[in-house]
Amino acid sequence: MQKSGRPGPAGRDTAALLDEQMAYYRARSPEYDQWWLRAGKYDRGPRFLRSWDEETDQVRAALDEFGLRGRILEIACGTGWWTPQLAAGAEQVTVIDASSEMLARCRARMAAAGSDAAKLEYLQSDIWEWLPERRFEAVFFGFWLSHVPEVRFDSFWELVDGALLPGGRVFFVDSAESTGSSRIGDLAGTPETERRELNDGRRFDVVKRYFEPGWLRQRLAGIGWDIQVQRTARFFIFAQGGRIADS
Template sequence: MMDETGNPSVIEEQMAYYRARAAEYDEWFYRQGRYDRGEENNARWFAAAEAVREALFAGGQVHSVVELACGTGIWTQELAQLAQQVTALDASPEMLKINQTKVAAENVTYQQVNLFEWEPTQTYDMLFASFWLSHVPPERLSAHLEAMSRALVPDGRLFLVDSLKTPTSTAVDHVIPEASTTLTRKLNDGRTYQIVKVFYEAEGLKAALEAAGFVAQVYQAGDFFWYVDAVRR
């Protein structure tokens, strides 16, 4: 994937970033190292995450779920309790290896997939994605949501969770630009990468979901997360 100048695209650089970041990714979610913002802020973070978890489980058990961008297994381990069968997809073999070791559940199967080229080959009762949609460029959003719709049975459930534009959600040495769909991310060793990061607004996201065939509600969890609970029409 190259841009018009022949240089690696931001999507290709983003994929390289998450491969390189795999071993330190959990520091972000568990508020460690550069992501530790103090006891009070961290407590609000974990309370918001628990609110999302409760909303996820409130929908009840399902037979099959596909998880996009499963990462290190933070949410895969929850889905393994919620569904009889979990299919976990990610582009990074490093992420998949950590996930498989962490989750170690017989009802989870893994596939290495470039999600920008993903086309579902079967349907599921539920599709879940955490902190993935913000890495989809706006010009690709409609097509990606339509692929999600094709992955679900009629009345299948779509559950998405992602980041609000809160400065303390990221590392102390990261800056969130005022108006941009790309930003610079830094690893612990100082290497930097350009990635896609879109802070979708609830109204526009709901409209895009409805255009893709979903009946959707967008919710906010504390200061840090939004989540979508939707049904495929």
């Protein structure tokens, strides 16, 4: 897929916005896990943390039940928060991320987990410039779809289609709503964009979308996917399915 210069949210050049988003996640890599652990500025107290952990466990249980087997592709792996779970049942896992810093942390996490290095493949590439060289039984992505602008939505799912074997399946998880802990306010008139601040005070604009499950299911059906989308009580959506043609 080629990067497009088409206008993105609020008329911004999409490619420039996605480059800024990439720079943000490279810079954020040392502190990214604070968000998952609800540490530092993400700490909302013990009650919030209990709910967060319970809902995370709910998604992980659904992923286990999904039964990832064979060759798995993980798009935008980040620090590898989900990768050990994917590798536990897979024959081979290919992870891709644009950030070398994120990939290094994913490697370290997998080594600490004692995962079999022989069945792990790490690829550094901008997903918008990458084409799969093989096909996979399943594709997984966590907290990535919300960073795909609407003008790239269809082309992203074309990439997923090209990465899957016939009958292949998809599982993804994402934010159900903003907890208000990562951003410093929506940019006026740009519902797809948030301004984020790192611990050192640097600020970046990123794409961030929040999907209503019914709307997302219909949006995907319109481009040929049969995806069941569920929501936890507060924090997450998670979804699974495949091509309508394979149903």
